[in-house]
Amino acid sequence: MDHSQRSAVEISKDENGVTQVLLQSPRGASVRISLHGGQVRSWKTERGEELLFTSSKANLKPPGGVRGGIPICFPQFGKRGSLEKHGFARNRIWMIDENPPPLPSADHSNKAFIDLILKSSDDDLKIWPHSFEFRIRVNLSVDGCLSLTSRIRNVNCKPFSFSFAYHTYFSVSDISEVRVEGLETLDYLDSLFNKERFTEQGDALTFESEVDRVYLGSRDTVAVFDHERKRTFVIRKEGLPDVVVWNPWEKKAKTIADLGDDEYKQMLCVDAAAIEKPIALKPGEEWTGRVELSLVASIQ
Incomplete structure (x- = not known):
């Protein structure tokens, strides 16, 4: 079939009437993006296996955030000041960008991609006064590799700064069978200890209780090994110096309304991020942050 030889981009509406985009590779991998939050909601292998976690209790209706997939955290990560937790970009309805400026070194040959855009609204300017x-x-x-490239431009007449994260929910077989490599010897801020600074001592990060950390100045590649499924997620990042690692574990999971009590076992958030040192943009300046996610079979 000719269709199997080319990438495809399909635009439709979801059950809430929100525009969604389906990207399909010639070999059968797929990615589904919702314009609610500009958020990747699904990333599947050629065999149709879902790689991202979404809670069975997630609220999929705008304007709230959706627990799962890859929420975009901007202009802040976490909660401070009057802005909502993780900022407002993940709650807004984005637009398809019909005339995006070219990406440097972008190769379009047989790739499926979509460009989206979010501009500051009058309501946004009331809570965060920066265009x-x-x-x-x-x-x-x-x-089947998934990449997200964000470009944020200051169209203000004064400087502003922001923090940012691709808050990626990976689907895992069992959190106690997972390890993360690429964070060894790094300093991290531990949210369970009032953001106190520690240094990672282990060769790999494993999980037996709640973890909520921001690893600082990390390498450009981090790997998440899932022993039971014999597969590894490889995270490559540019322009994003930090890595967030989060799993709420049993006690915290029970306090989260849009997360099942036991669902913490099937998820792990590992985010490419810029948090410790906010990105500062002068008027007219643009920042680019990119992450590439790939899956490799492993024998671990």
Whole structure:
């Protein structure tokens, strides 16, 4: 079939009437993006296996955030000041960007991608008085790699700064069978200890209780090993110096309304992020932050 030889981009409406975009690779991998939050909601292998976790209790109706997939945290990560937790970008309805400026070194040959844009609204300016244009390209390669490239431009007449994260919920077989490599010897801020600074001592991060950390100045590649499923997520990032690692564990999970009591066992958030040192943009300046997610079979 000719269709199997090319990438596809399909635009439709979801059950709430929100526009969604389906990207499909020639080999059968797929990515689904909702314009609610500009959020990747699904990333599947060629065999149709879902790689991202979404809570069975997630509220999928705008304007609230959706617990699962890859929420975009901007202009802040966490909660401070009067802004809502993790900022407002993940709650807004984005637009398809019909005329995006070219990405440097972007190769469009047989790739499925979509460009989205979010501009500051009058309501946004009341709570965060800075004009911006936020463009994101979601790209699915022929071999099923998912990449997200964000470009944030200051169209203000004065400087502003922001923090940012791709708050990625990976689907795992059992959190106690997972390890993260690439964070060894790094300093981290521990939210369970009032953001106190510690240094990672282990060769790999494993999980037996709640974890909520921001690892600082990390390498550009981090790996998440899932022993039971014999697969590894590889996270490659540019322009994003930090890595958030979060799992609420049993006690905290029971306090989260849009998360099942036992669902913490099937999820792990590992975010490419810029948190410790906010990104500062002068008028007219633009920042780019990119993450590429790939899956490799492992024998661990």
